[in-house]
Amino acid sequence: MSRFGGRTREYPAVSIDRFDHDNVRARAFFLSHCHKDHMKGLRATALKRRLEGSLKVKLYCSPVTKELLLTNWKYKFWENHIVALEVETPTQISLEDETSGEKEDVVVTLLPAGHCPGSVMFLFEGENGTVLYTGDFRLAKGEAARMELLHSGTRIKDIQSVYLDTTFCDPKFYHIPSREECLNGILELVRSWTSLSRNHVVWLNCKAAYGYEYLFINLSEELGIQVHMNKLDMFRNMPEILCHVTTDRHTQIHACRHPRDEDCFRGNRLPCGMTCHNGTPLHIISIKPSTMWFGERKKKTSVIVRTGERTYRACFSFHSSYSEIKDFLSYISPVNVYPNVLPLGATEDKVMEILKPLCRSYRRNMEPRYKPLGTLKRAHKRELSDTDEDDLFDSELISTRPKIPKQQRGESRPSSTGQSENAEGNINEGTESYKGTTAYTSLKVDFVDCEESNDDDNDDEDDEEESEKNTVQFHSHEPDATYTANFNGVTSDQQESNANVPCWDEFFTGNKLEESSENEDNVPSSADAGGSQSLFSDSDGVSDSTHISSQNSSQSTHISEQGSQGWDSQMDTVLITSQERSALDMSKGGSRAVVPVLQETPTDTQLDSGRGKPPGQNRPCAHYGACALKSKGCEKAAEAGAAHVQDVLVEISDSSRTPDLELRRDSQSSSDFEIPLTPDAEAPQPDKLHHLYKKLAAGENIINEKKVS
DNA sequence: GCGATCAGAT
């Protein structure tokens, strides 16, 4: 939840995402997206009065946000005071104090934030420097490098301050599977269930908020089943969304809500009241999108975890992961950074320890190598905490990093962050490089690391099983680099969108990797339950084994007891990665579904289906000019992913379940962690050693370092 | 009676 006060140090005449208290006096208002925690004061009488007494004060937002806002009658009074700005279109705004006549000009640019429909970041450029307010965002690694307007020529702009979404700025969320991975997991689960019979329906237990639309769209496109929602008038001018949702309850996918929806579900009733179809009772499963829940697992999990007979958790995030945040910030390399959010249980200091090393103000201070002890100590701590940073090498701060040409967008991105930086000299962090290695290696590893957790969920009746809480580590590769998340639909390719109509783009494409099983309500046999779904995990299973370990060697596997049966009996959450699952499935003979899918994956059918446009092409949408951003990159990533799955299958096969394999996998996973491993857990890698040597040379305390993280 | 705020639930 945002705790940003509404003003930036540099441009206090504007208020962003906060409209209460002193903010009502701002000369201009900005709304990054339509979530309530960013709309505080937006319908208060103080602000209404302010509007009444002014002809000039405006609220600036994206076209989609304007549309969503005005759909709510409570905000209708804004109608004549809202100015929708096209995304990626720098606009000069004159900030005038109506009483004194004092004026100040600022150029604002909206950049897609990938958080929810209409969400944007605001880039302000004016006399007081360039400032980026991110609002809430989820951008994959490398996205910043692909944003033209963050650059000036081939270089990143000189950004004074970034007001950053730090929701998941905690190593616990080091890696969160990409949108594609999460989407695919859900897709295959929904596909497997709904294909059993017309009476098999899925309830997507989504929170009442914008942000799940791309999920609905993709499920609908892929499966040809519209998603039931309580209401959809807010999308009346967004045909791309509208055609995938419905108020007709006779559909197999529901995202409807009811005040007592969990109870409804427990009573085998959908929130909309549906309980049977053609006289036959419905077979309902629930899928609850979650991020934090996965973040608490300590063992690897797949993006889907079965938490009960009829309940599943699906990994899903509206916010960037820890590593995505760091990638973003280190690329921007602002002078200052201010966290907009305090992660659960974190303190501002802690977050700053993570962020500062990625900022110039901090790097500069670090420059002198030989400093008084006090300073050195501080430096140490920061480093430790996170990432990286070989500050020692640092030289220039202003990033000379080249912007990634659009042409290259489809390429895998690892290099942009890791390599280019390294090449340059150093913005990179020692840790980064270390991390980078891991990441690349794990590029193909498509799983989520997780360890089990306690079962907390009381709500899902069935969650009983997970028992411990561990830290989660999500990892996997990052195919996302290939697509641009863009809820606004205005992309570089598509600048001419209609100014009057909001644009919406699906913002990503999913790649499918595997198929799921066909179990019925009952707990699947071991093979089925987890097995068939490469993307699934059961919450019960096994698990003890894992720990995060160090190197990533090959694929990891963590399959636990497949054979385990009821949810109730086991305490642990099973965590399996998609590949692992696939492997498992295959080894077991695989469910019928699995095999075919795997085979198809490489083909267009699966990869593109639905969204299916040829790579790189936009699908012009009637009024919006919105297009699906399915990029080639996605396709490639998908293929790579698929190929990988196959590899894994070959490689792992039956043995995947053996204990030692599990151990291996664990060890691998830990390498992605930023958290220092226990000394014996892993041998220092060359770059790490290098880093340590430098510290020693500078008289810094190495021991502290390790502790911090 | 409305709004702001907090606790609680989902």
Place this chain on the structure above:
DNA sequence: CACATCTGATCGC
């Protein structure tokens, strides 16, 4: 585990 929202209780105006 909780990403955001809504409800109800309380308090102040």
